[in-house]
Amino acid sequence: MFATDPFARSVSTEAFDHEEIQFFNPMWAPSAQWGRVLRFDGPKMHQENMPQGQVNAYLADGLQMRVGVPHRGGKLAFHAFNEGFSAMVSASAFWNPAKSVFVIPEASDLYEIDWALDSAGFTAVKGWQAKGTQPGMAGIYPWSLAAYVEAASLLRPSWWSAPDLCNEMQVAANPDEVRHRINVTATLLEGTLQIIYEWQNELARTCNSTVVQDLVRPPVPIIQGWTRDSYLYSLDLTMEVWRRWEPWLASPALMGLGSVCRRDTSHPEHGLYAILQALDGKLPSDTRLHLFGVKGSSLAQVKKLPWIASTDSMAWDFSARVNARKSGQSNTMDHRASEMTRWMQSASKRVAVKLGDQQELCLLA
Numbered sequence: 335m336f337a338t339d340p341f342a343r344s345v346s347t348e349a350f351d352h353e354e355i356q357f358f359n360p361m362w363a364p365s366a367q368w369g370r371v372l373r374f375d376g377p378k379m380h381q382e383n384m385p386q387g388q389v390n391a392y393l394a395d396g397l398q399m400r401v402g403v404p405h406r407g408g409k410l411a412f413h414a415f416n417e418g419f420s421a422m423v424s425a426s427a428f429w430n431p432a433k434s435v436f437v438i439p440e441a442s443d444l445y446e447i448d449w450a451l452d453s454a455g456f457t458a459v460k461g462w463q464a465k466g467t468q469p470g471m472a473g474i475y476p477w478s479l480a481a482y483v484e485a486a487s488l489l490r491p492s493w494w495s496a497p498d499l500c501n502e503m504q505v506a507a508n509p510d511e512v513r514h515r516i517n518v519t520a521t522l523l524e525g526t527l528q529i530i531y532e533w534q535n536e537l538a539r540t541c542n543s544t545v546v547q548d549l550v551r552p553p554v555p556i557i558q559g560w561t562r563d564s565y566l567y568s569l570d571l572t573m574e575v576w577r578r579w580e581p582w583l584a585s586p587a588l589m590g591l592g593s594v595c596r597r598d599t600s601h602p603e604h605g606l607y608a609i610l611q612a613l614d615g616k617l618p619s620d621t622r623l624h625l626f627g628v629k630g631s632s633l634a635q636v637k638k639l640p641w642i643a644s645t646d647s648m649a650w651d652f653s654a655r656v657n658a659r660k661s662g663q664s665n666t667m668d669h670r671a672s673e674m675t676r677w678m679q680s681a682s683k684r685v686a687v688k689l690g691d692q693q694e695l696c697l698l699a
Contacts, residue, residue: 391554399645402421404423425454450494451491483526494551506560523575556591569617624643636685
């Protein structure tokens with residue numbers, strides 16, 4: 335669809351140690367350096383067929399559990415299809431590092447199920463950072479922002495994540511680094527929306543608004559952080575970016591909460607429950623959250639919050655490796671598939687609404 339990004343240019347900034355990074359600036363010059371939030375005047379409509387009030391995700395009632403699928407096809411994707419599981423797949427599953435391109439399968443069992451696309455998880459980002467500066471987004475991703483937006487448009491998941499920088503302690507060791515990564519995440523969202531707007535504007539020359547918004551859809555923005563206050567800061571920046579693009583976009587139906595996997599759920603400052611308590615009442619009234627990689631033990635509490643839409647986990651695959659080693663058997667695809675089913679059955683029981691469940695999360699003091 336879009337073979338190259340005509341809007342990208344390399345710039346060098348003091349804020350990123352003079353590394354080459356990508357600004358995506360189709361119409362407006364950036365007013366700040368990378369790592370700070372870029373502010374623009376907002377969209378300027380050029381075509382009459384540009385869609386308005388676009389929704390970034392269509393959500394079911396209740397809490398939806400998505401199983402992490404590590405491949406773009408194959409036996410595990412087929413097993414998820416066969417079992418009727420909703421899925422989450424990382425963009426890295428579609429990336430060919432040898433050719434530096436995304437691979438878009440002509441056919442995949444993923445296309446037959448409800449699946450969402452994540453821009454990349456902690457493990458992938460940590461691995462890339464260990465190799466040094468990458469050629470793509472923010473010097474951390476191996477792919478460009480335009481390549482990712484194009485892949486998301488061609489893959490057509492139920493919804494897709496805007497790119498973000500995770501903040502686990504292994505990659506963000508101090509508050510300054512956390513704040514920097516939050517700022518970059520907001521800047522990436524701004525760049526993503528600029529690209530989508532320009533591509534839609536070009537399509538609107540020859541297509542009606544229904545076709546335009548179907549071909550290039552808006553993303554799910556991600557809020558990042560480590561402590562309660564840092565997540566609130568990220569939320570404010572994210573909504574500052576998003577509001578500038580309304581009414582071309584509707585208020586986000588779904589936002590993602592990143593970096594909540596590798597943490598104590600009950601810590602008073604950076605535990606999952608403390609973060610959810612801080613966010614309660616702060617989201618737009620029509621916005622719900624997806625929790626990336628939340629621990630299975632917290633599902634019984636998380637399900638009580640009606641503004642939590644979904645969560646996902648790859649914990650089943652870790653369990654498959656551990657259990658195979660303990661039992662002295664090979665961690666075959668069949669074994670992994672059975673562990674996927676076992677984990678999802680257990681998770682489904684935890685998220686099922688039971689008589690007497692309160693509609694508020696009981697948070698630890």
